[in-house]
Amino acid sequence: MTILDGKKASSDIKDEIKIAVDAMKSKGEKVPHLAAVLVGDDGASLTYVGSKVRACERVGFESTLVHMPESTTEDELLKKINELNNDKNIDGYIVQLPLPRHIDSQKVLMAVDPNKDVDGFHPENFGKMALGMETFIAATPYGIIELLERNNVETQGKHAVVIGRSNIVGRPMSILLSRKGYPGDCTVTLAHSRTKDMAELTRNADIIVSALGVPKFLKADMVKDGVVVIDVGITRVPDQSHSRGYVITGDVDFENVSKKSSFITPVPGGVGPMTIAMLLKNTLLARENSMN
Template structure:
């Protein structure tokens, strides 16, 4: 068993970006600028946005954090997005999800300029990904592909099972792994809550991507020896023995599954850091494309 260390791989990507940004600065070119919109004060969202701002500092990017009240109207939020769309200095825009229930996430995502859609959620970005055209890829699936690439994990001809069909991870992951690329060229089975014989399907998998949000769902008896395990899940589970009062659990029962795997991502420290690294790469690309 070997660890797919997301912290280490993400740091390598950020170090490369830092060099590229410094080179752009020396040549008098524009510095990448990421703008994030945070609505309300959801604790997890605050943590994620803070990590993204920190990553911008580490790589030499400019960053702007737009804080809005939880009761802001949908119209006012869309206005704030349009302001960033028309700001020539802003290269990438992300609106931290989830949003308050009175605001349509679909409408918000569709309002972001596709040329600044570094989260890769805009319908145009998704459509281009399906077509195999150059575009911004959703940060978590892109981060997973970068992680597989960094560790030179063989995917060609392998059977990949993706558990979870969200538009943010599961569906794009199935498309990327089946694409004619490296990593890629897998035969992919996409599973979900209504899949029959899930255990039997997982036992056939050379690669399992678990992205369903149920702590320790994937057990050792669902995994064949030598499988590659990508754990996308991260759930706060109550733990009174810890100062924080909780611990983080993935969708995979790490202790029992890891001895059977050839490669496995830890939680935390696996997919999470790669998501942010992928977002940074998308922002750099947005800047480079325009300037």
Template sequence: MGYQILDGKSTAERLRKDIAERVKTTVAQGGKRPCLVAVIVGNNPASVAYVSNKDKACREVGFESRLLQLNTDITELELIEEIKKLNRDKEVDGIIVQLPLPSHINPDAVIAAMDPAKDVDGFHPISAGKLMLGLPTFYPATPMGIVTLLREYNIETRGKHCVVLGRSNIVGRPIANMLSQKGIAKTASLSGGCGVSGDCTVTVCHSRTPDIKKFTLQADIIIAAIGKANFLTADMVKDGAVVIDVGINSVEDPDSPRGWKLVGDVDFEAVAPKCSYITPVPGGCGPMTIVSLLENTLIAAENK
């Protein structure tokens, strides 16, 4: 049986074009460009790289993108004050705080200080609570990218068994929640109208789950989000499964000039032949995450 690649790169490219068109029309009609502010504390190279990717993506679709880079020695209260300023700034539609923050700052306190109407990362407790209740809200970008990809490829979720590997607040928990919603989960979505399909039976596995293979072998859909290179092997996957690889891991690669390469949580070469659909790494969930952030920012601007 042949497998099909869930091409996040080209899907995201298409969705980005739709967003850019929408911005162009708004601006032509005298409206303002959506504005996203990224807050970053310190200059951790990985965080700087993530933020500059988001900045580039914003500019490409015609958004205004601002970076608020703050010194590592900023106090929690000072940072919260900065967030409150952004909350009050009428020009700003979306705010993201790049994590991790330095250890003297409690990220929960900072995120809770954000206006939920500008919480385009969907990390605020109000956003998370609404997601759990099935109310319309901003959904975190990575899970939103996954459900968008499933929708774009017409992959049925109703009645399917989905096994999620990982229970983080940014990937595992929200995707498990979204896919188990009754009927249509009400994400704020541009292209999908009002939602993404749920009705999955969901199993969440984590580092305390014994014999993960027992669960993955029963799965119609596997979502791997644990951050362990090539964790999901062919013997753990049943024939015809849909496999979504969220992991981003850097491993040594003597064949690459830089000496390393990025791989997912799935042993792609061995697993792919057993699948009906599978995401590659890179080019799967990564670009879908960024376009989902753009989509949330556009919606935040339009909600105003």
């Protein structure tokens, strides 16, 4: 069994990006600039945005945090989005989700300039991804593909089961695994909370990507020997025996499923670190595109 180490892979990617940024600096070129828009004070969002800012510092990017109060109106946020769209100093930016309930997230994401949409959420970028065109790919699916490739995980002709149909992970993941070429060429089943006989599907899967958000949902009796397991789930489970009062748990019963797996991602330390690394990679792409 091989652990798909997202921490190491993401560190390698950041080192590669830093080399590219250093080359830009040596030529006197402007370095990539990533902005993050955060509305409110959601604890998880604050932590995530903070890690993005630190990642930018490590690779030599410029970064800007636009922190707006919870009371920000939809119109005020859309005005800020328009400012970022027209700011030539900003190469790419993200709008941190979730947004407060009084703001229409879809309307906001639609307002983002597709050329600066380094999250890959805009319908234009999603459509290009589905057609196999070069574009910004949503960071989490992009990170999973990168993990498979860097670990030489065989995908051609394999049966992949993707659990979860969100537009951020499940749907793009199913498209990327089915596309022509490596890593891809899979026969893909997209399963979700309404799927019948889920265990029957997963027992026949060569590759399982679980993005359901249900702690330890995937059990050892639901997988076959030699399966490749990608755990995207990340849930805080109360646990008073830990100093924080909770533990981070994935969708997979790691202790038991790992015994039957050929490759498996841990939680934490698997897919999570890759998401930020691929966001940086998208930002580098945005900077390169703006130079052409």
